[in-house]
Amino acid sequence: MGFLDNLKKGFTDARARASEEISRYKNKDVLQAIVAGCTYIAAADGEISSAEKSKMLGFLRSSPLTAIYGMDEVVKIFEENSKRFEFDHDSGRIEALRIIAKLKGKPEAGMLVRTCIVIGKADGDFDQNERRAVGEIARELDLNPADFDL
Template structure:
């Protein structure tokens, strides 16, 4: 496969995610996406200010999330991270509650898992703790993690 073909496929996948995300442009979908993002960002138990900045920059530039205003995306992400930092158990409960609102929509749930994996991989590494969280999120959404090679 040539580099041009690879680049073309990469752009196609990004446009596909954005097109799918447009179908679910609502507050519940945004909250579920940011809840999952916060959970995966906090997979190692904490998130440094550098990690927060990297995550926020990724979220701002991610095509599938560009359908929302940047301020709404950042606020939702920071709210979930703040809840997780303040009290891990309560923060997780609230994050999984937000994710659970998408469980009845299999298409939205699959898109969420793909987005969460993309966000987890944004630093070039998808480590064991991140995979564990992504697996739990998939299960919470009623999706077989094997669909995503988790």
């Protein structure tokens, strides 16, 4: 098995584990935090590209949370978060972290960090901006980024 095959298998396995874990925590706060986290990762380099939007929506399309709340709700939440970042990056960042912090001290916190890592790796390049952003999310949740190999 070649390097690309291993990379693809690793991503597929991680995505399946994240989807399974998400299905255990079916509530609106989790949905909002996951979408806020995904938006935060997408904006890590200062802007949210069309490719990053597609990557995030593609991941969430297969999420058990989407089956509960519907893709329209996911898109609505993502667009609200994206607009905050587009209007003012710092305001978008602060609001996303406020939403994410609702999971602080809850079992869903680690799942959120792992989901953000999967989103960051979805294009095959988990760059330094994305790693830093996931580390910030982990710290916001009082989790140690090193526990997630960040």
